[in-house]
Amino acid sequence: AQSVTQLDSQVPVFEEAPVELRCNYSSSVSVYLFWYVQYPNQGLQLLLKYLSGSTLVKGINGFEAEFNKSQTSFHLRKPSVHISDTAEYFCAVTPGGATNKLIFGTGTLLAVQP
Amino acid sequence: DAGVTQSPTHLIKTRGQQVTLRCSPKSGHDTVSWYQQALGQGPQFIFQYYEEEERQRGNFPDRFSGHQFPNYSSELNVNALLLGDSALYLCASSPVSSYNEQFFGPGTRLTVL
Numbered sequence: 001a002q003s004v005t006q007l008d009s010q011v012p013v014f015e016e017a018p019v020e021l022r023c024n025y026s027s028s029v030s031v032y033l034f035w036y037v038q039y040p041n042q043g044l045q046l047l048l049k050y051l052s053g054s055t056l057v058k059g060i061n062g063f064e065a066e067f068n069k070s071q072t073s074f075h076l077r078k079p080s081v082h083i084s085d086t087a088e089y090f091c092a093v094t095p096g097g098a099t100n101k102l103i104f105g106t107g108t109l110l111a112v113q114p
Numbered sequence: 115d116a117g118v119t120q121s122p123t124h125l126i127k128t129r130g131q132q133v134t135l136r137c138s139p140k141s142g143h144d145t146v147s148w149y150q151q152a153l154g155q156g157p158q159f160i161f162q163y164y165e166e167e168e169r170q171r172g173n174f175p176d177r178f179s180g181h182q183f184p185n186y187s188s189e190l191n192v193n194a195l196l197l198g199d200s201a202l203y204l205c206a207s208s209p210v211s212s213y214n215e216q217f218f219g220p221g222t223r224l225t226v227l
Contacts (some may be wrong), residue, residue, distance in 0.1 A: 004156075012142050032214050043118075043218040044157070051214060084118055099170050100214045101147060102206075104156030 002027040002093050006105035014113050015083055021076040021108045023091030033074040034092045034102065036066055051073065057063065061085070086112045116141065118219035120205050126225045127195050133189040135222045139207030145169075146188040147216060148180060149204040157204055163188055192224075200226045 013019045027029060032051050036044040048059025055067040065076045074091060088109050092102040096103045119138045122146075127133050129188035139146050145164045149157035163182035179195045192199055202223050205215035 017123045036218075036226060044206075045218070049215065090133060092156075096172065099162070100145075100159070100208055100216060101170055101172070102149075102216060103159070106154075106156050108172040 002031060002095055002103050004091050004093050004103055006091055006108050008108050009106070010109040010111060012111045012113060016080050018079050018080050018108065019077065019085075021089050021110065023074045023076065023105060025072050025074065025091075027028035027072070027093065027094045027095065029095060031093045031095055033045075033067060034094070035059065035074075035076050036090045036092060036104075038040075038088045038090065038107075040087075040092075044048070047076070052102055073085075081110070081112050083112050083114060085110055118205055118207050118217050119221040120203075120222050121196050122222060123220070124223045124225075126227065128227050129197060131142050131226075132193045133224060134189065135192075135203050135224070137190070137205030137207075137219060139186050139188070139205075140195055140217050142163070143207035143217070144186050145208040146182060146186065147206045147208070148188070148190045149206065149219070150174070151202040151204055153201070171198075187203070190215045195226045198225050202222060210227060 005025045034049045035047040048057045050067045058064045087105045090107045091105045121136045147162040148160040152158040161171040162169045167183045177192045182188045202221045204221045205219045
């Protein structure tokens with residue numbers, strides 16, 4: 001069965017500094033990978049997705065992620081964060097095929113400080 | 115174009131009661147999924163509806179049931195509420211042409227006392 005691990009429950013960072021949020025997945029089959037962001041008291045918004053092709057994926061708000069099949073990782077990066085990036089970030093995987101149900105990690109709180 | 119909408123926004127119930135949550139998918143979407151997000155956790159897949167039938171189900175008891183209507187809107191019903199059912203319930207819909215991308219609604223916050 002697929003699973004997603006987000007090792008960092010919280011990542012504090014100063015404004016304008018770079019950040020990386022880590023995500024590892026376990027799966028014996030090809031998967032599709034996603035990063036979602038959740039602002040306080042809101043639903044989930046898709047940041048970016050990897051379905052196939054280039055392993056470097058660019059998303060909204062200046063975020064990007066790199067798919068590494070050998071390390072089963074899909075880390076999220078941003079070169080310079082803003083206060084407004086403070087939110088909970090979820091990595092998710094779907095096995096594809098006939099289903100698009102999402103399996104989520106436990107989330108990482110990105111706390112941007114001035 | 116309205117996105118995914120859910121009602122109500124908040125709900126307070128007592129143990130043993132029953133609750134119904136509603137979801138309207140984004141225009142053009144025919145598949146609706148429901149997720150439960152407990153405090154401090156990632157969302158957990160409950161089930162998915164397509165063409166008015168439950169297509170896939172996660173590891174949730176039969177107390178959780180659902181329905182999809184001909185206009186693709188959906189309901190989530192939970193019977194015999196437990197304290198542990200307190201959570202944010204998220205609805206997500208998928209476009210016809212890209213079933214791997216799900217769009218989420220703002221959620222319904224259910225509190226069971």
